[in-house]
Amino acid sequence: MWFKVEPRQEASQAVIYATPVLAVALTVASGYFLFLFLGLAPAKTLYHFLISPTLTFYGWSELCVKAGPLVLIASGLAIGFRANVWNIGAEGQLTLGAVGAGGIALAFWNETGLWILPLMCLAGIVGGMLYAAIPAFLKTRYEVSEILTSLMLTYVATLILGILVYGPWRDPLGFNFPQTRMFTDSALAPLILEGTRMHIGIVVTLAVAVGAWVVMARTVIGFQIKVVGLAPAAARFAGFSRNRTVWFSLLLSGGLAGLAGTFEVAGPIGQLVPHLTPGYGFTAIIVAFLGRLHPLGIIASGFLMAISYNGGEIAQVEDRLPQAATGVFQGMLLFYLLACDFLSRYRIRMAQREATSS
Amino acid sequence: MHDERRTPRLALHEISKRFQTVVANDGISFSVAPGQVHALLGENGAGKSTLVKIIYGVLQADEGQILWDGQPVAIDSPHRARAQGIGMVFQHFSLFEAMTVLENIALGLDNAPDLKALADRIVTVSQKYGLPLDPGREIHTLSVGERQRVEIVRCLLQNPKLLIMDEPTSVLTPQEVERLFVTLRQLSDEGCSILYISHKLQEIKDLCHHATVLRGGRVVGECDPAVETARGMAQLMIGAELKQLTRRAAVTSREPRLIVDTLELRSNQPFGIDLKCISFEVGVGEIFGIAGVAGNGQNELAQALAGEVTLRQPSAIRLDGKPIGHLGAEKRRMKGLCSVPEERTGHAAVPEMSLATNTLLTARNRMGLAAQGFIQIRDARNYAARIIRDFAVKAGGPNSNAATLSGGNLQKFIVGREVLQSPEVLVIAQPTWGVDAGAAAAIHEALFRLAQSGTAIVVISQDLDELLVVTDRLAVINMGTLSPAIDTAEASIEQIGLLMGGLHGMETEARLDHEDMSNVV
Numbered sequence: 100m101w102f103k104v105e106p107r108q109e110a111s112q113a114v115i116y117a118t119p120v121l122a123v124a125l126t127v128a129s130g131y132f133l134f135l136f137l138g139l140a141p142a143k144t145l146y147h148f149l150i151s152p153t154l155t156f157y158g159w160s161e162l163c164v165k166a167g168p169l170v171l172i173a174s175g176l177a178i179g180f181r182a183n184v185w186n187i188g189a190e191g192q193l194t195l196g197a198v199g200a201g202g203i204a205l206a207f208w209n210e211t212g213l214w215i216l217p218l219m220c221l222a223g224i225v226g227g228m229l230y231a232a233i234p235a236f237l238k239t240r241y242e243v244s245e246i247l248t249s250l251m252l253t254y255v256a257t258l259i260l261g262i263l264v265y266g267p268w269r270d271p272l273g274f275n276f277p278q279t280r281m282f283t284d285s286a287l288a289p290l291i292l293e294g295t296r297m298h299i300g301i302v303v304t305l306a307v308a309v310g311a312w313v314v315m316a317r318t319v320i321g322f323q324i325k326v327v328g329l330a331p332a333a334a335r336f337a338g339f340s341r342n343r344t345v346w347f348s349l350l351l352s353g354g355l356a357g358l359a360g361t362f363e364v365a366g367p368i369g370q371l372v373p374h375l376t377p378g379y380g381f382t383a384i385i386v387a388f389l390g391r392l393h394p395l396g397i398i399a400s401g402f403l404m405a406i407s408y409n410g411g412e413i414a415q416v417e418d419r420l421p422q423a424a425t426g427v428f429q430g431m432l433l434f435y436l437l438a439c440d441f442l443s444r445y446r447i448r449m450a451q452r453e454a455t456s457s
Numbered sequence: 458m459h460d461e462r463r464t465p466r467l468a469l470h471e472i473s474k475r476f477q478t479v480v481a482n483d484g485i486s487f488s489v490a491p492g493q494v495h496a497l498l499g500e501n502g503a504g505k506s507t508l509v510k511i512i513y514g515v516l517q518a519d520e521g522q523i524l525w526d527g528q529p530v531a532i533d534s535p536h537r538a539r540a541q542g543i544g545m546v547f548q549h550f551s552l553f554e555a556m557t558v559l560e561n562i563a564l565g566l567d568n569a570p571d572l573k574a575l576a577d578r579i580v581t582v583s584q585k586y587g588l589p590l591d592p593g594r595e596i597h598t599l600s601v602g603e604r605q606r607v608e609i610v611r612c613l614l615q616n617p618k619l620l621i622m623d624e625p626t627s628v629l630t631p632q633e634v635e636r637l638f639v640t641l642r643q644l645s646d647e648g649c650s651i652l653y654i655s656h657k658l659q660e661i662k663d664l665c666h667h668a669t670v671l672r673g674g675r676v677v678g679e680c681d682p683a684v685e686t687a688r689g690m691a692q693l694m695i696g697a698e699l700k701q702l703t704r705r706a707a708v709t710s711r712e713p714r715l716i717v718d719t720l721e722l723r724s725n726q727p728f729g730i731d732l733k734c735i736s737f738e739v740g741v742g743e744i745f746g747i748a749g750v751a752g753n754g755q756n757e758l759a760q761a762l763a764g765e766v767t768l769r770q771p772s773a774i775r776l777d778g779k780p781i782g783h784l785g786a787e788k789r790r791m792k793g794l795c796s797v798p799e800e801r802t803g804h805a806a807v808p809e810m811s812l813a814t815n816t817l818l819t820a821r822n823r824m825g826l827a828a829q830g831f832i833q834i835r836d837a838r839n840y841a842a843r844i845i846r847d848f849a850v851k852a853g854g855p856n857s858n859a860a861t862l863s864g865g866n867l868q869k870f871i872v873g874r875e876v877l878q879s880p881e882v883l884v885i886a887q888p889t890w891g892v893d894a895g896a897a898a899a900i901h902e903a904l905f906r907l908a909q910s911g912t913a914i915v916v917i918s919q920d921l922d923e924l925l926v927v928t929d930r931l932a933v934i935n936m937g938t939l940s941p942a943i944d945t946a947e948a949s950i951e952q953i954g955l956l957m958g959g960l961h962g963m964e965t966e967a968r969l970d971h972e973d974m975s976n977v978v
Contacts, residue, residue, distance in 0.1 A: 317831055317832055317834075318830050318831055318832060319817070319821060319827045319830050319831070319832060320830065322814070322817055322832060325807075325810075326807055326810075326818070329807050329809050329810070330803040330804070330807045330808075332798075332800065332803055332804040333803060333804055333805070333806065333807050333818060335765045335786070336763070336765055336786060336796075336798055336804055336805065336818065336819075337786065337787065337817075337818040337819060338764070338785050338786035338787025338788070338790070340785075
């Protein structure tokens, strides 16, 4: 017996947009059996996992808080992915962005003023960009795969943050806990709705998503990115530099990840701590692909991922679902999405080798 | 010799194949007798490739029947086709550069014997058919003609009863073509049928016993090429009166517009060719040809001229006296140098994008299709529509994807995209490669008109006939060096053929052939 992978004649546009829906359905179905296997009531757990987070207004506001950084990061990543620039290290760039913003917040701890938050945003963006510049330099100068370097630098970033919050930046009145002082009001992102945790960063995120759409659909740089990704030789012919595209993609996605980190520490967290996010930088990769690298699709898939975070917490409380279930769900979703994508372009045939050879 | 009264080796009955809305083959029937050299003629998009893929088992027909020696067969894979005795030599070779001839052949066989025995068989077969080949040589050291031999020998090892050859001579020197024909005639005499696909009518007249002409997916005629005139076959193929291509009057003014001055370039590719001391001048309104066998530095030269590779020495290329050697492709375009690369899909055009979007690749600045970094999509659509109209491109419209166009139509679109920009200099590589006669005539005419308006044109082509028709002067590139330019009117095919082989190259090849044989046997 012999398996053969053959390309299909043509994948239709409808199939391309149907695969995310199919992937979600398969994930839910697998989740059902997973919960059954864990000895839980599958229907009830799924309800808590997927429906409960969306039942209240506060629930939706919390989804916005979670979806915000995911969409912000994924918007940047998606642009790079179009150019075949695979930035897997958004988590690290987010961390360095948070360090930059936190540094400003702490440096001007005694000051007040409307200028502090914008300065923090700037520092966050620069922090993320500088950190993404390392893989960009290694890629353009030495052809080192940005997949490996950006990913590995993530772990370095966590350690850098650790040095700071365990060391020089530790709160002097914090009973030796590894965390910085709480930021002052001037260094916190203002809330856009009282009684929720929704902050100004969500507005910025929406603007960025729309901006990303305009860039990709209407500008020469968006065209350049698509050409570099689809046909590198045609890009060279058109006079588009691959190296410049690599730099642009990595700096943009790094900067946006850094901005997301800024809004996390200036928003829900309010200080620097050793672990800033539940893996937003990695989850954003799934968000980008699930949203078909399209800015509007990314907003939708960002909410779906936010549901998996918040629903996972609810199911932890209500059904004693292990915390790892959220990660398993997200992983399954990416797995099914890639599988569906692959099978929409190729088909697998069983062939008997002996039968066809002479 | 072939005998047409016997049971045909291969008979096709009402073969049809549809791709979504396009009917590629529509009730095609013809038969190939044992030992017959059968030409399959047709424009690009006539359905030749689809038909050949069906015969070789790459595609399956929707309707119709294939008879092999009178028996119906289902050829559902190339494996099955080879088991049946069908061999195919593709236009583009599939060889691994860094591996030896022997390893490549072993990889391509369904049931390879052990390497020692295989090497012996390769030598036997290659000697028998006059295709000298050393099993131990690595592919990247071989000329294109020798590589084709590898592909042919690979087929012959399977003792084929039908050999399909897809445009086999487009990469060969005239001398190599002669040698190939000797082999094919020998095969035919031994009873092997040959299905020969080509657009070079003279070759078909020289070689083939019978020709089937396809147009729009149907058989539109059959003829005996020995009797039918080349002109008659071309008209059958296009279905319209063929425009007589008249050579325009030679250019009198030689005021140099493009000067290439001792251009040196080291290749950045593992098996690339270094360009050595290349110098030539092209005058206002002159068409300058660069001939040569594929893989002698044409790609490298085309990229260096277009600016895809920039040079250290700015003055190595001068346009109207201004040095541009250091500039990239888009900056050179802004100075007036446009180009058409050889590869249509993925290089000259992005197949996944619409024709309108594809105009942005080269015309975004020169034709004002983008302003302040924003794409003016309406202007791009209008420009694409203008190209489609002026060059009679068969396409759904400016929003059609480039991938949906046939090779000839896409080439007309690409050439039109550059020509309508009225550049000062146009560098065009393989302008009519794999393009049907109608489209080729249209492209040549466009080049003539462009030259008349004062553009200096460089045509890099492997098609000698084409160069002899369109150019005023030409030079031959061999192993990265360029011969002195000769006036096309005074050039003879033999003279150019010898330059193409490179006198030095010919000698070594002959010597190696001899040595190889004595070494291995």
